[in-house]
Amino acid sequence: MEKIDKVYAQYREKVCGFKFDDAVASVFDDMIRRSVPGYATVIGMAKVFAEHYASENTNCYDLGCSLGATTLAMRQGIKKPGVKIIAVDNSHSMIEQCRKHVNSDVNEAAVDVIQADIADICIENASIVAMNYTLQFFSPDRRKELIQRIYEGLVPGGLLILSEKIKFDDRQQNNFQIDMYHEFKRLNGYSSLEVSQKRKALENVLIPDTLETHYSRLKDAGFSRSWLWFQCFNFASLAAFKD
Numbered sequence: 001m002e003k004i005d006k007v008y009a010q011y012r013e014k015v016c017g018f019k020f021d022d023a024v025a026s027v028f029d030d031m032i033r034r035s036v037p038g039y040a041t042v043i044g045m046a047k048v049f050a051e052h053y054a055s056e057n058t059n060c061y062d063l064g065c066s067l068g069a070t071t072l073a074m075r076q077g078i079k080k081p082g083v084k085i086i087a088v089d090n091s092h093s094m095i096e097q098c099r100k101h102v103n104s105d106v107n108e109a110a111v112d113v114i115q116a117d118i119a120d121i122c123i124e125n126a127s128i129v130a131m132n133y134t135l136q137f138f139s140p141d142r143r144k145e146l147i148q149r150i151y152e153g154l155v156p157g158g159l160l161i162l163s164e165k166i167k168f169d170d171r172q173q174n175n176f177q178i179d180m181y182h183e184f185k186r187l188n189g190y191s192s193l194e195v196s197q198k199r200k201a202l203e204n205v206l207i208p209d210t211l212e213t214h215y216s217r218l219k220d221a222g223f224s225r226s227w228l229w230f231q232c233f234n235f236a237s238l239a240a241f242k243d
């Protein structure tokens with residue numbers, strides 16, 4: 001039976017910084033589906049992207065793979081021979097469960113599940129790099145270098161799918177998007193206490209950028225085109241291309 005996320009349901013005297021530990025990993029599927037508007041759509045489209053962009057004898061990366069949802073969606077879409085998926089996460093709790101999900105999946109493409117920091121892995125011969133809701137947890141002053149390494153690791157014609165929580169420079173818009181996002185969470189069964197305690201836990205842990213910052217970082221790294229292909233409230237997904 002699916003486990004329901006109750007991580008922030010009880011009042012906490014002190015709310016510590018959010019961690020991808022056992023408590024979170026064990027309810028993560030429920031947590032992310034109820035916390036990220038459009039999650040199922042965005043992850044499901046990894047199959048569509050893989051079908052079109054995963055080219056023969058290349059690698060597809062899933063950076064910050066958590067339980068492997070993007071990996072399994074890409075794996076379903078891969079049609080070309082010799083494609084390997086490399087799924088990376090630095091959380092031991094996540095990686096253990098990801099391995100189980102991959103092992104019980106019936107699709108054929110090869111998958112390496114690696115416990116490592118995305119700062120330390122080699123990205124090479126990639127036709128797709130998917131980084132869904134992970135850059136936001138990566139140190140802001142190292143984001144430029146990571147995006148640059150992803151660009152260098154892509155083959156010509158390669159695709160980066162980048163999904164993130166975003167912020168808005170316009171204060172009124174920012175407030176509107178966040179207010180609607182919190183309404184979405186409450187409609188998904190989270191209490192006001194859960195919403196506020198999780199928000200506190202994510203302060204200085206999940207640091208969102210604006211869409212403009214993402215576009216200019218991608219351009220500086222060399223991506224010739226980057227387009228918004230999905231947005232719901234303060235969550236967006238970009239497709240960036242290497243010519």
Ligand SMILES: C[S@@+](CC[C@H](N)C(=O)[O-])C[C@H]1O[C@@H](n2cnc3c(N)ncnc32)[C@H](O)[C@@H]1O
Nearest residue numbers: 020064066069089090091117118132133134137
């Ligand atoms: C919000 S989750 C990603 C969700 C996942 N991509 C999906 O679509 O279901 C963020 C993940 O990134 C991982 N993570 C955060 N920083 C990382 C880093 N520096 N290196 C590797 N993994 C990292 C976390 O452990 C967590 O599992």
Ligand SMILES: O=C(O)C(=O)C[C@]1(C(=O)O)C=C[C@H](O)C=C1
Nearest residue numbers: 031032035036133165198202206
């Ligand atoms: O719950 C929130 O406020 C979120 O921002 C959701 C979010 C994310 O975007 O990565 C944060 C942490 C994880 O629980 C999964 C999703």
